[in-house]
Amino acid sequence: MLFQETDTLEEIWQAVKHELHRGALDIKHPFHWVNLGTVSGKFPSVRTVVLRKVNEELNFFVYTDYRSEKCSDLKSNPNATLHFYHPKKQVQIRVKTQAKLHFQDDLAKEIWKTIPFHRRSEYTGSQAPGTPISSSQEGWNQGDLENHFFCVLEFSPMEIEVLQLRREGHLRVMFSKEKDWKGAWLVP
């Protein structure tokens, strides 16, 4: 369990922040993989991505190919939701965010230098992710390693909603930036 009913809202907020930071730092933590939801025309679009970093301001960082559909979605609508679930602690966290795309800017260039050479081909494919191909091999065409599409997505949180499952009754809390991250209990 991440928190219980006897915890104060401030204690819960600290526990939530701590757990989100752990997710980025620990590759075995269930929050290391996050479901990213974007607005994609008439349908919501959801996919799993790796949580690379959470900074002091609680901004979330993800790496991707600038040509991917998630980037097109975020360019036309920066609203995005991050969804985390910790099966052992039985806790779900949903984060409403505003996304910023870093492509060919200073941040993307700095981080690109830290990407191991054997991982760089993930961002240099000669065709955009999602392009139809005639055989599975065609998709591995590495393209030009100098001309990459490495993009860092930065998600700034607006609202963080936490649901703690418990036999005795579930607990649900909402934290919002608008209210200086002071929490409020919700009907679960």
Ligand SMILES: Cc1cc2nc3c(=O)[nH]c(=O)nc-3n(C[C@H](O)[C@H](O)[C@H](O)COP(=O)(O)O)c2cc1C
């Ligand atoms: C465990 C897991 C981790 C993934 N991590 C990433 C990631 O960090 N970045 C990324 O762009 N895609 C990642 N993917 C692939 C995405 O889920 C998705 O298939 C791909 O990015 C295309 O998504 P889009 O067409 O909606 O943009 C991951 C998939 C899985 C299953």
